[in-house]
Amino acid sequence: MKGRPGQFFSDGRRKVDYVLVFHHCRQTSLKGSAHHHPPHRLNVCVDLGVGVDSVVEEAYLEGDPAEGEKVLIREEFEARLLEAGLEMERDTEIRVYGPSFTRLHAPWSVLSREAEFLKIKVPTNKSYRVREERGLSGTLSEFWRKMNQPFQPSIPQLDHSTKHLAHCFSRDKLHLNLYLSLCLNLFISSFLFCFFFISISFSSPLSLPTIPPLISLSPLCLSGITTLIAKGVYDSAFPLHDLLHDEWARYGAFYKYQPVDLIRKYFGEKIGLYFAWLGLYTQLLIPASIVGVFVFCYGCNTVDTNIPSQEMCDEHQNFTMCPLCDRACDYWQLSSECGTARTSHLFDNPATVFFAIFMSVWVAMFLEQWKRRQITLNHSWDLTGLEDEEVETHTLLFIYHYGDRLPGYLINISSILFMFGLTFSLVFGMIVYRIVLSTVMAMSPDPQTKSNVRVTVTATAVTINLVVILILDEIYGAVAVWLTELEIPRTERDFEERLILKAFLLKFVNAYAPIFYVAFFKGRFAGRPGDYVYVFNDYRMEECAPGGCLIELCIQLSIIMVGKQLIQNNMFEIGIPKLKKLIRAFKDKGISLEEREGQLTRHPQQWNLDYTLVPFDGLTPEYMEMIIQFGFVSLFVASFPLAPLFALINNVIEIRLDAKKFVTELRRPDSVRTKDIGIWYNILSGMGKFSVIINAFVISFTSGFIPRMVYQYMYSPTGTMHGFVDHSLSYFNISHFPSGTAPTSKAPNITFCRYRDYREPPWSAEAYQFSKAYWAVLAARLAFVILFQNLVMFLGLLVAWMISDVPKDISEQLKREKKMLVDVFLREEKEKLHLVQTLFSKNHPSEDAWWLNTFQLISHRL
């Protein structure tokens, strides 16, 4: 794909840096005047798939500038671009419909002026050798480098032993041959364009007509190409693809590091940071997966020596359990649930506690490592020393009147609450579905059906749940965009952050509500034999499996996590873009058949090819997917130690999938300069904090760890786990069943049935009240939560404190660079003085006055 045709102006020398596209409008151009047509007809001309930013879509629908005005605006805008020094090429043939391309080229004078103004740092030819480690650590790092060699992408490696001093670009210093010239052209151009469009409309407002009443735009501040696209003046605007990285977007390279520097050069810092982040996350998932697998294996190995599950499986122990439903169900033997008990042990064993602590520290480590990586990248991309404000383009969208935002906020809050309500009621619906289905199946006369109750109910419920989640996920994404538009944020970054926060909240609740239910609520409101809790008067609340709720949580987690990833990856990330492309192709066909033919016979230009691609939609969906996955890895990791492994497998594929999408299926995104991943870091860190408390509660309340510990150290007569099952089951006198709820099958030959709870026995004075053991276990559970939470928080702080944000070598390099800058500065200073002295000494005294004037004039003005 390299060296595609048509990257240049017709002179074959000036490169096309940016392309503006607009559609000639068939109806309008044919009939000659705009006002004959009701506004809604004009929609045909707008390729709705193109609108990167649909903030003002309503504005467009309500008061669309007529086609004639659009032409005027375009002319004015392009005139301003020319005035600013850009070079422009339009299509030679005059067409009446179909897309029309305006190619832009930024000559050196413009690039250098903007680079200077934006204080872009470029590498200079002043370089220094990065201190090499010596001795043991040197040998180790050399060994590490060698070991890593196969995992490096096969691209010409940058020489990391020398670092070029970076300096803010200044045209005045060009003569010093200071700069490695290459860099300025390579990547800055597309970034410059972004900035450029903004600053142009900053200084010269376009006279845009028809302000829709709700938003009340001030014409002064409609800015940039984004708005022009939203108003339909242009269809789209994008830089051209020019090179592609086979080493990156290939599945075969899955085990390799990503060529992050190249990605950044091609797509800009924002996208570069995303892939660097994804890479680091995936890399750190490797140790987490390994430990997770070990924990799982520990469970597998100890399942045969585990006393509680042995006791449960022992048929001689003869625990007769109380029936699981009223009337229809019979008493049952605990040993019949031996299988669940053994499976439960795989996930519910002491190693899990260790793993939960490990993963909490892992999260802290990951966040710290990312900070370091970010700073390292900032340093090697020469972004250090820039203000945040200076780095990013804050595209100003609107200046609003405060009053206008109030209804937006109200709608916002009420909508979000409504969505939460929707999610919760769907979760409640699932509960009802499960209760009803299991009651109905239990009452069925067919023994086959009866024995499969639990499996059938769980399987169908989780599948339905998954589908609901996936559908709501898409809906909530759209709702979040709509809500954010209502808020009328001022800048693009503001817009993005608000959108992300809302979308995250909605999607998070959506994905995790059913899991939270299983983890913390299921089985806790079921009551006790003789005093069950009923919903709809007839149906008993569901209880957990005899092995504990943890195993159900585990099933729920694994199915939702794996299912969500598989379906979203395959269907949405591959399927939908292909579908969109197809629809686009189909549409274009419909509009301009003859036009298309003409194009095909000609050599297709790069801009034609790129125009057929899907426009870039922002990184939000990519990040969002990963963050929700990060939740699975961190939030409930205590109940599912294999989560990191699944995440790892998914991400290895995800990276290459994203890469392929970015280089072959999307139009080249504008490169955006940024120093960090923005609000995502806050969300990650918030989830890390949240995960600590969730894991603490999962271990102490959902798993059986604490009751076992309490039994072993407080109640066990032998100090071992023998007798734990007996201790954890309470007695119920079957004559105490309310009438009509006792099993109907046959008269039992027992007096007591057992149930899982800590309550006083029927013969006690406080029959069926919570026993002392209940309160002791509860106190132990709560104490564990406090201990775990504070221990892990402390460990997290310790990790954050020990891992310094700025890597040692970077801070040393920064110091050296500072010293070098002092030298450069002092040398310049001396040269300047020297020059002045020599100039004056050469001239005749009579000319001195004139010279002095000229010199001062020149030197001052420059």
Place this chain on the structure above:
Amino acid sequence: MKGRPGQFFSDGRRKVDYVLVFHHCRQTSLKGSAHHHPPHRLNVCVDLGVGVDSVVEEAYLEGDPAEGEKVLIREEFEARLLEAGLEMERDTEIRVYGPSFTRLHAPWSVLSREAEFLKIKVPTNKSYRVREERGLSGTLSEFWRKMNQPFQPSIPQLDHSTKHLAHCFSRDKLHLNLYLSLCLNLFISSFLFCFFFISISFSSPLSLPTIPPLISLSPLCLSGITTLIAKGVYDSAFPLHDLLHDEWARYGAFYKYQPVDLIRKYFGEKIGLYFAWLGLYTQLLIPASIVGVFVFCYGCNTVDTNIPSQEMCDEHQNFTMCPLCDRACDYWQLSSECGTARTSHLFDNPATVFFAIFMSVWVAMFLEQWKRRQITLNHSWDLTGLEDEEVETHTLLFIYHYGDRLPGYLINISSILFMFGLTFSLVFGMIVYRIVLSTVMAMSPDPQTKSNVRVTVTATAVTINLVVILILDEIYGAVAVWLTELEIPRTERDFEERLILKAFLLKFVNAYAPIFYVAFFKGRFAGRPGDYVYVFNDYRMEECAPGGCLIELCIQLSIIMVGKQLIQNNMFEIGIPKLKKLIRAFKDKGISLEEREGQLTRHPQQWNLDYTLVPFDGLTPEYMEMIIQFGFVSLFVASFPLAPLFALINNVIEIRLDAKKFVTELRRPDSVRTKDIGIWYNILSGMGKFSVIINAFVISFTSGFIPRMVYQYMYSPTGTMHGFVDHSLSYFNISHFPSGTAPTSKAPNITFCRYRDYREPPWSAEAYQFSKAYWAVLAARLAFVILFQNLVMFLGLLVAWMISDVPKDISEQLKREKKMLVDVFLREEKEKLHLVQTLFSKNHPSEDAWWLNTFQLISHRL
């Protein structure tokens, strides 16, 4: 004091910006050569009080450069200063001993060069009006301004409605008349000197002799005046006092805001930030004090209606309590402790819980408000947009070899552990003292002594405790310095941070260990009647007063807090400097009597006057004192709601005390540029986090809040507190006393005595085991801790999220400034182009080539 004499060079025009002082060494100069004298004799020449930085004191002691070498080093150093463009004046008369002053002046050329290099932002004449609020908020802010007027210091107010655009200083742009010239001279000079001394020795190492073996200094990197002072080459170096602020350092102005801008101009940003921080802290203490007083009043008002204390005071209830000590003590009636119970209620009531939550949020609010204030100050002091690295002078102290630091670290850790051990054993000593004293007094036959046991013991113990704390505080301060020196930190900032951390840890443990003991350990290991815990075989562990431990905690807190502040403020902050001054004066007298006379007869110069002042010791002690106080306000606020009030009173005095000290008793400190308060913020925020958990535990375990709640909602038959006291006391069968421990006084006519615990009664099957109520209360306590901790953490996050770090108006101003910068830049660009065009069009074509060359030459070189 304004317009002191002797601020200028002898020409009366050039201002003395900085003074270097060295002592002529009597012994050396008299005997002519250095090698006759063992190094320790040379110590006489060094004023040890002067050494701001005594890092290399050992180095000095081990290998002191002889006096002759010192002279050489001085000459070399001063030559380099001259070479760098500074102007210098030495004492005219040649002296043989006594202090000798070298005065330095930085001319405009040096100032402007350095300002340019340091990218110092100076206000330009481009200004804009800060948007004024209109409508309701405008009226409100106007009202607020008016209300605040009496609290503003009576200095000419800066006009805050106009903001001057600040721009990095550049000499090339001087012609634009861009800068408000005033500022550069006023305050930058002393800062420049700091930087200057460093950069000089950066680029030209001094050939310093005798490297002590432990530190193995590389001669390349001994840098700056600090090292020269440490090595005894100079005695001290300081800028001169020139103006004083009566509006600030006056006690009468205690109710006013501080003139922070002036403080910053005079002392530099670092000290300015300290006073701004202190001001904000004090200001925010006002609402905290008010709420605290209200909470206290609530306690006072409800004490008569409080059922538990009524029940305790009711003599008809007739609770016979078990004796407080073996044999000697008798059974006693609970109603005799009525007073403590009532006092206890003042601090242990539901309002305290509210107050603890309030104060936790207050801490979060304070931190966030400080961030905002800091950013506002950065903006108004034109520090925004500078890198942290660029802002601060990182005086490089040493480049070390890694191996050398290991012993330092080991000594460090073991010393700190030893100090902790010392503190803990002193606390233990206090416990033993109290136990022994109370036992002895209880056994005394004198009834007067007996009745005063508790008061006497508490009063003496707390007083001794306070004295111990104050003494250890000073010792630990010195130890922290010593330990930090062992670590050989690389830069001054590094040094400071390590020192602060160590000093903080030591002083924190010192101040709080006894308080922690009372809050969480006292009375918890005392055992129960019939099974008491004994130390040294004979002495029962101490129990809390019948009203609960909270009242003791409260006494301990108030005495230590108030005592520490009173004594440290009066004795150490006022007394010690005066003492030091006296000693200095005495020393100088001893050394140079005739010299002194000569000086006194002459008109004393400013540098002579300033030299008699105490050298500035850094801000660490000031901050430390406040941070420890902040701990009293935040950590245990649940038990002592009046803490904020005491802190407020102290701080109002402290501010003016510090101010007086800074302007009249200390040499003028070097001004240091900094954007933040550094590690102190981290310590504050860490204490904020810690305070949440501490308060949670104090409320749930130390106070009686939870048992009362549990009784009311779980056990009370009426749903009220009636019967609580009975419920909270367990029964003990007096026949179960081990032989020899029962009271000897007389045979009692009772079977049971009561004690405060939740245990099974003697007639139960599990006699004296913890009862169900015990576990229920424990579970409730723990649940409260979890709830409180997470609620408050959430509230803290919410506050941090709601209060944006950058105030709205500042971020708007930043945006406007950015736009203005664009304009300035674009206009310059146009002027430049215009100039080039006019120049070329004027000249004859023949001269063109020559002109072109010259022009390019000049323009490139500049």
